[in-house]
Amino acid sequence: MDDAKGRGSQAVHIAAEEVQRFCEFLYRRTGMSFTEGKRYFIDRRLEDRIEATGSPSFQAYFSLLRADADHEIEHLINSFTVNETYFYREDHQLRCMTASLLGAIVSRKKPGGTVRIWSVPCSTGEEPYSIALWLMENWPEVDNYSIEIVGSDIDTRALKAAAEGIYGDRALMRLSRGVIERYFTPVGDGNHQIDEGLRNSIEFTRANLIDPRDMAQYRDFDLIFCRNVLIYFDDASRRQAAENLYDCLLPGGYICLGHSESMSRISPLFRVARFADAIVYQRPEADHG
Amino acid sequence: MDDIEAPPGKRVLVVDDSSLVRLYYRSALENAGFAVEQAINGIEAMEKVLSEPFDLVLVDVNMPRMDGFTFLRSLRSRAGDVATIPVLMISTESGGQDVAEARAAGANFYLVKPVAEAELVRHVRVLAGVVP
Numbered sequence: 001m002d003d004a005k006g007r008g009s010q011a012v013h014i015a016a017e018e019v020q021r022f023c024e025f026l027y028r029r030t031g032m033s034f035t036e037g038k039r040y041f042i043d044r045r046l047e048d049r050i051e052a053t054g055s056p057s058f059q060a061y062f063s064l065l066r067a068d069a070d071h072e073i074e075h076l077i078n079s080f081t082v083n084e085t086y087f088y089r090e091d092h093q094l095r096c097m098t099a100s101l102l103g104a105i106v107s108r109k110k111p112g113g114t115v116r117i118w119s120v121p122c123s124t125g126e127e128p129y130s131i132a133l134w135l136m137e138n139w140p141e142v143d144n145y146s147i148e149i150v151g152s153d154i155d156t157r158a159l160k161a162a163a164e165g166i167y168g169d170r171a172l173m174r175l176s177r178g179v180i181e182r183y184f185t186p187v188g189d190g191n192h193q194i195d196e197g198l199r200n201s202i203e204f205t206r207a208n209l210i211d212p213r214d215m216a217q218y219r220d221f222d223l224i225f226c227r228n229v230l231i232y233f234d235d236a237s238r239r240q241a242a243e244n245l246y247d248c249l250l251p252g253g254y255i256c257l258g259h260s261e262s263m264s265r266i267s268p269l270f271r272v273a274r275f276a277d278a279i280v281y282q283r284p285e286a287d288h289g
Numbered sequence: 290m291d292d293i294e295a296p297p298g299k300r301v302l303v304v305d306d307s308s309l310v311r312l313y314y315r316s317a318l319e320n321a322g323f324a325v326e327q328a329i330n331g332i333e334a335m336e337k338v339l340s341e342p343f344d345l346v347l348v349d350v351n352m353p354r355m356d357g358f359t360f361l362r363s364l365r366s367r368a369g370d371v372a373t374i375p376v377l378m379i380s381t382e383s384g385g386q387d388v389a390e391a392r393a394a395g396a397n398f399y400l401v402k403p404v405a406e407a408e409l410v411r412h413v414r415v416l417a418g419v420v421p
Binding site: 135198200201 | 381
């Protein structure tokens with residue numbers, strides 16, 4: 001009954017119970033939870049993967065997926081994560097970072113000390129590069145501390161693009177001409193590659209937010225940007241991710257979520273920290289009990 | 290900021306272990322018309338100054354493997370013109386001890402982090418001989 005979208009295409013028919021089995025599998029492996037309302041979104045990607053793998057049916061594809069033949073799980077995850085973003089997105093949080101958060105963070109450090117910032121998920125790099133650019137342009141103390149920026153994502157294809165650092169005009173639309181001229185080089189077709197020094201200053205790694213073993217590698221962050229990903233998780237995964245993120249922060253460290261997200265509804269571990277530019281969440285300085 | 294550009298060809302070596310800090314200085318200096326090379330510690334800096342001509346070395350005090358003081362003392366003890374390259378030291382230490390040690394090691398000038406872009410460019414212009 002749902003082949004209105006498949007007009008003239010060779011799309012494999014996927015039954016409702018198959019979509020359900022598929023969603024259960026996806027949830028177990030990634031924590032991403034899709035409801036019936038996202039059916040169109042799921043079908044599109046599933047059809048793409050069925051076609052890309054040359055599978056004759058959903059059943060055939062699902063066997064391949066469960067066997068993880070040719071790293072199909074990774075390809076599937078890559079197709080499900082939404083990678084389009086742009087520089088200086090939600091810049092009120094970047095303003096908050098330089099106007100309020102870093103002052104509080106470095107008050108606990110010696111000059112020359114290390115400030116660790118994590119962008120997760122970092123998608124194709126726009127966010128961690130934005131953090132670095134913003135710091136260089138707006139934080140007078142940028143040379144006073146050793147700043148480590150890590151960008152992580154579950155999507156290895158996005159990470160590869162992040163490390164290459166090539167962006168179209170749309171991604172740069174919020175940047176001033178001056179910033180584009182200083183930190184980007186035109187590489188043809190209206191694309192720009194971000195400065196090599198910037199590319200080298202950020203470490204890109206793969207991380208799965210709901211996998212505690214994965215997350216155990218990430219510790220001692222002063223500030224985490226984790227925007228617009230928890231909305232894809234169900235309650236249990238969201239809570240797991242929040243607890244993992246808590247462990248990744250230093251006491252007193254901050255986490256910035258997307259504008260429509262609220263940590264208060266996810267986990268009681270964090271305290272709400274209200275600043276002029278943004279509301280963020282803080283791991284309390286001293287843990288209770 | 291004034292907009293006197295450096296004459297083309299004035300070369301500055303930026304030495305700092307943090308890539309973001311190197312980029313910050315490089316971006317400021319290139320914007321002011323300087324050609325900038327980079328090194329991540331004193332050892333790499335020494336290799337560069339011995340193989341290429343520079344008008345100025347901008348060097349951080351605290352670096353792994355070879356710090357700024359060791360680099361500077363070693364540079365000043367070399368034979369030939371390379372020993373006389375102007376050196377601007379940058380440190381996070383605002384106390385008198387680093388300043389005294391920098392002077393004793395042969396630094397031409399000493400700045401304490403954080404260094405504002407305009408201030409950095411002003412001192413680099415003077416030391417690299419762009420303006421008297």
